[in-house]
Amino acid sequence: MRIAMRNVNKWFGANHVVNHVNLEAEEGEFVILLGPSGCGKTTILRLIAGLEQCDEGQIIIGERDVTALPPKFRDLAMVFQSYALYPHKTVADNIAFPLALRRVPAGERRQAAHEAAAQVKIADLLERYPRQLSGGQRQRVALARAIVRRPAAFLMDEPLSNLDARLRSHMRAELKNIQKRLGITTVYVTHDQIEAMTLGDRVVVLNQGEVSQVGPPGEIYGNPRTLFVADFVGSPPMNQVRGRVRQGVFYAGDSKVAVDAADCEHAVLGVRTEDVAPAAAADGDFAGVIYASELLGDCTLVTCQTGDTLLALKTDKNFAGGIGEPFGVRLNRDRLFLFDANHGRRIDNNARRAGKP
Amino acid sequence: MAPAGFRPLRIAGYAALVLWSAVVLFPLYWVAITSFKTPSQVNGGPYYLPFVDFMPSLHAWVYLLVDLRNDTLRPFFNSFVVALCSTVLAVLAGAMAAYGLSRFRYRVHLGSIGLFLLALGLAAVAVVQAGVHWPVAAAAALAFFFLAVRALAPRMRRSVGNQDILFWLISQRILPPVVVVIPVYLMFQQLNMLDTLPALVVTYATVNLPIVVWIMYDFFNALPRDLEESAAMDGASRMVIFLTVALPLARAGLAAVFLLVWILSWNEYLLALFLSTADSQTMPLLVAAQNATRGPQWWYMSALIVLMIVPVIALAMLLMRFIRRGFLVGAVKG
Numbered sequence: 001m002r003i004a005m006r007n008v009n010k011w012f013g014a015n016h017v018v019n020h021v022n023l024e025a026e027e028g029e030f031v032i033l034l035g036p037s038g039c040g041k042t043t044i045l046r047l048i049a050g051l052e053q054c055d056e057g058q059i060i061i062g063e064r065d066v067t068a069l070p071p072k073f074r075d076l077a078m079v080f081q082s083y084a085l086y087p088h089k090t091v092a093d094n095i096a097f098p099l100a101l102r103r104v105p106a107g108e109r110r111q112a113a114h115e116a117a118a119q120v121k122i123a124d125l126l127e128r129y130p131r132q133l134s135g136g137q138r139q140r141v142a143l144a145r146a147i148v149r150r151p152a153a154f155l156m157d158e159p160l161s162n163l164d165a166r167l168r169s170h171m172r173a174e175l176k177n178i179q180k181r182l183g184i185t186t187v188y189v190t191h192d193q194i195e196a197m198t199l200g201d202r203v204v205v206l207n208q209g210e211v212s213q214v215g216p217p218g219e220i221y222g223n224p225r226t227l228f229v230a231d232f233v234g235s236p237p238m239n240q241v242r243g244r245v246r247q248g249v250f251y252a253g254d255s256k257v258a259v260d261a262a263d264c265e266h267a268v269l270g271v272r273t274e275d276v277a278p279a280a281a282a283d284g285d286f287a288g289v290i291y292a293s294e295l296l297g298d299c300t301l302v303t304c305q306t307g308d309t310l311l312a313l314k315t316d317k318n319f320a321g322g323i324g325e326p327f328g329v330r331l332n333r334d335r336l337f338l339f340d341a342n343h344g345r346r347i348d349n350n351a352r353r354a355g356k357p
Numbered sequence: 358m359a360p361a362g363f364r365p366l367r368i369a370g371y372a373a374l375v376l377w378s379a380v381v382l383f384p385l386y387w388v389a390i391t392s393f394k395t396p397s398q399v400n401g402g403p404y405y406l407p408f409v410d411f412m413p414s415l416h417a418w419v420y421l422l423v424d425l426r427n428d429t430l431r432p433f434f435n436s437f438v439v440a441l442c443s444t445v446l447a448v449l450a451g452a453m454a455a456y457g458l459s460r461f462r463y464r465v466h467l468g469s470i471g472l473f474l475l476a477l478g479l480a481a482v483a484v485v486q487a488g489v490h491w492p493v494a495a496a497a498a499l500a501f502f503f504l505a506v507r508a509l510a511p512r513m514r515r516s517v518g519n520q521d522i523l524f525w526l527i528s529q530r531i532l533p534p535v536v537v538v539i540p541v542y543l544m545f546q547q548l549n550m551l552d553t554l555p556a557l558v559v560t561y562a563t564v565n566l567p568i569v570v571w572i573m574y575d576f577f578n579a580l581p582r583d584l585e586e587s588a589a590m591d592g593a594s595r596m597v598i599f600l601t602v603a604l605p606l607a608r609a610g611l612a613a614v615f616l617l618v619w620i621l622s623w624n625e626y627l628l629a630l631f632l633s634t635a636d637s638q639t640m641p642l643l644v645a646a647q648n649a650t651r652g653p654q655w656w657y658m659s660a661l662i663v664l665m666i667v668p669v670i671a672l673a674m675l676l677m678r679f680i681r682r683g684f685l686v687g688a689v690k691g
Contacts, residue, residue, distance in 0.1 A: 051586050071589040084587035088605045098591040145591070155590075 001062040001152040001185055002027050003048060008057030010043060010209075017043050019209040021057075025153070025202075028183040030176070032217075034196040035206035036232065041189045044206070045155050048187060050074050061152050077146035078155040081162065083138045085130040085145075091117070092126040095144045102149075116148040117141075119178065136167045147178065153185040160195065172198055193233050197221065205229050227344035230270045230337060236301065238337070239276065239311045241269040241286075245338060245347070253307040255286045257331060259338055261348040266341040273301070275332035276313035284328025286311060290321050304329055385666075392417055392659035399655045417656040429643070433664060435633075436640040438554055440623040443561035448615050450562070451569025452607070454526075456599055458519050458570070459577040460585075465522075468513035469506050476502040523574060526567040534564070534627055542631045552634045560632065561622040568621070569614050576610030577603060612679035620669060640665050 003025040010018035017040045025031040033041040046052040050071035096113040117123045120140040160168045197217045205212040213225045224230035230238045243252030245264045250257045288306030300319040304311045304327045338348040393413035404410035421429045480498035483489040550556040588598045626641040647658040
């Protein structure tokens with residue numbers, strides 16, 4: 001079902017943790033709440049869940065205003081970061097617990113628990129206790145408990161963060177597959193941008209309790225609206241060069257780059273690593289020396305020092321330059337972002353195409 | 358590597374333990390063998406080893422269990438019923454109170470407590486001085502209290518919270534029981550409940566409640582909140598969460614506190630001495646009664662003490678299975 005937050009505010013003491021948040025998740029949509037720790041993303045999820053109360057604003061699930069309802073009446077299923085399995089119940093009883101609370105007959109309950117367990121491939125573990133399971137298996141039990149019934153929506157609070165890297169990427173694919181197959185609206189909290197990019201239909205980037213940008217993953221990555229989003233999304237993060245813009249030219253130290261942007265005394269030029277190419281030291285946009293060279297496997301990440309800024313770029317895996325050697329870089333003119341360092345908003349003329357924040 | 362048992366430090370350690378065990382166990386041994394001695398063997402002693410120093414006799418046991426029979430079994434039964442009922446009551450109510458204090462935030466305005474006491478005082482004055490019927494006085498006082506609270510609540514600033522409530526509960530145990538024993542006696546006299554089992558049950562449950570609340574409060578506080586929030590999401594109400602998640606997870610604490618409270622009411626002497634005369638006599642009173650005009654009858658006393666110790670040991674062994682660690686493994690994280 002559709003989930004909507006209308007102008008929601010929440011304070012913890014004097015701390016404004018959720019600041020005028022408006023949010024929509026359409027029927028069947030996979031929405032990611034992405035942000036650094038302390039940005040309020042978990043609080044927003046708990047507000048939707050009903051585990052916290054809104055100080056102001058409205059929360060709507062389907063057509064129903066649930067702002068004042070306790071969790072029990074919101075018909076949501078939640079997967080916790082800690083999994084929160086009942087240690088005194090078997091896996092089967094853990095999975096069937098939501099059904100038991102709804103007085104589903106024991107036979108049907110067993111059947112449903114078995115089906116849910118089969119969906120996440122743990123049908124052979126039903127008689128065990130949580131303490132007899134590995135981390136990955138516990139994660140699957142938590143997931144099975146969520147999908148055992150058809151809730152209005154799934155809420156997931158960093159469900160993969162306690163798994164090792166390999167299992168995490170595997171579970172990611174599985175989670176996406178299950179969500180699409182069931183077609184149930186999902187709100188998913190993470191600080192891991194790879195999860196956000198790969199899982200989400202739409203990503204909501206949060207910063208200090210405020211929504212910075214909402215959009216499909218490609219747009220968040222390819223057209224960040226603020227310096228915060230540009231910096232937070234992407235790995236390695238977007239290159240940033242400080243300087244100033246005067247009459248369509250960006251100056252930083254001895255270098256200058258023609259840009260399509262308004263004048264600004266404290267500007268930041270942003271460019272993704274893949275939009276930076278090596279060039280001869282003489283005719284690049286920036287000249288400097290090699291600061292570091294890291295082989296990533298399929299490519300080499302070269303960091304070039306120019307003045308007191310560092311610029312990273314991805315180049316051929318056979319790159320052989322040594323540290324301290326002179327190095328030049330050329331930027332892809334079509335993929336430059338300019339921000340005002342004071343308030344972090346875009347000042348280049350491409351920004352208009354990105355629409356309003 | 359040399360076998361561990363031959364290291365001098367280990368030997369010294371075990372020697373100390375054996376010595377201490379003897380110190381602890383000897384009185385129990387002495388009670389046990391005394392219950393099998395005749396009066397002359399007790400007075401003529403000391404005899405330490407049965408069959409060697411003296412010939413064990415069932416004299417005390419036969420007297421208590423065959424000759425007196427009901428006069429021994431009734432106090433035993435009384436003790437059992439009182440301990441069981443009061444412990445169940447105290448643990449049940451105490452666990453609920455502890456859960457409430459650990460999960461909900463209470464704020465009681467000091468002003469409303471003051472108003473309540475004022476209303477109570479006025480009612481008492483009206484009854485004593487003006488001869489008003491007490492139900493009338495109580496109703497009027499209640500009405501006054503509620504109206505005054507409604508009117509004055511917005512102006513009240515200072516309030517007490519969970520920690521204050523918790524401290525107030527334990528403060529009930531700071532008062533020496535001797536101080537309250539007379540008022541409690543008079544209260545049950547008014548209620549015509551002297552020398553009845555319910556009087557003892559209610560008194561013991563009340564007296565032991567603070568202990569249960571304090572111990573269970575810590576246990577509930579240590580439980581991961583995630584589990585209860587997860588149950589709430591799964592569709593459980595607060596009461597269902599308490600019964601199906603919190604209580605089972607705190608069962609080690611429940612077992613420990615059950616045993617502790619059982620022992621306290623099983624062995625209680627002072628309150629029982631005042632509240633019971635014959636019908637509701639409990640075991641500690643019977644033991645004390647063996648200190649008769651002809652001097653202490655050690656043989657009967659010992660047999661009764663053995664009778665008192667056995668059920669407690671059995672209960673402890675039964676509950677020990679629940680008091681084990683590592684129960685929360687697998688609940689949260691990996």
